[in-house]
Amino acid sequence: MSALYKFSQVGKVFSAPGETLEILKDISLVVEEGEALAIVGASGSGKSTLLHLMGALDTPSTGAVFFDGQDMAHMTPDQKAAFRNRTLGFVFQFHHLLPEFSAVENVAMPAIIGGERQSVIMTKAREMLERVGLSARMESKISxxxxxxxxxxxxxxxxxxRPRVLLADEPTGNLDEGTGAQVGTLMNELNRELGMTLVVVTHNRELAAGMGRTLELKAGTLYEKNVA
Structure with a gap:
């Protein structure tokens, strides 16, 4: 494996009226291409902020975040948009699906908006829904x-x-234990099958234990974490 992400002494500060909040402190991190990484920590520890930096949704206050050798701070807005559309996949605690559309329409929509040919994408969307075990629910409304x-x-x-990276922010946070375990297994299978890098931030100890490596974010600093 080779380094895909590199954090070099990254800090993140948020300013609020009358106070300054230091969320991340001198983070140095390498994420290898193809690995499955879990980042755990208490609420407010900065896990989502770290993920947003990986997703080009935010920029560090100090230090630099590199993706495949490129300093992400030097990306133009158009380059960041293309990076998020083509290179990254995002999964959140709240699924952000459109309830008035079917499952297959929801899966296909971002690619169609991105300019892909609709007939080709709809075929791929059906294939992917079959892969995640929803072949019988393709035309069902999300609601x-x-x-x-x-x-x-x-x-x-x-x-x-087929993004190079899947970023997941508390993907099992709204699910019961059994369903959460199934979702975790699915993400790990896709990580191996597609060769994509998987980074998950979570409170779920079992989900973290299923990843190849776990780090804990505590007081703005990353530590190796044994979750076995």
Missing amino acids: TLSGGERQRVAIARAVLM
Whole structure:
């Protein structure tokens, strides 16, 4: 494996009226291409901020974040948009699906918006829904799906274009234990099958234990974490 992400002494500060909040402190991190990494920590520890830096949704206050050798701070807005559309897949605690559309329409929509040919993408969307175990629910409206089914649709949407990286922010946070375990297993299978890098921030100890490596974010600093 080779280094895909590199954090070099990254700090992140948020300013609020009358105070300054230091969320990340001198973070140095290498994420290898193809690995499955979990980042755990208490609420407010900066896990989502770290993920946003990886996703080009935010920039560090100090230090630099490199992706495949490129300083992400030097990306133009158009380059960042293309990076998020083509290179990354995102899965969140709240699935952000459109309830008035079917499962297959939700999976296909970002790619169609990105300019892909609709007939080709709809075929790929159906294939991906079959892969995540939803072949019988493709035409179902999102409002009729269970929480676990909705998260599977969100994962199918995130990996439809075979991204190099899947970023997941508390992907099992709204699911029961059994359904959460199924979602975790699915993400690990896709990590291996597609060769994509998987980075998950989570409170879920079992989900973290299923990843190849776990780090804990505590007081703005990363530590190696044994979750066995």
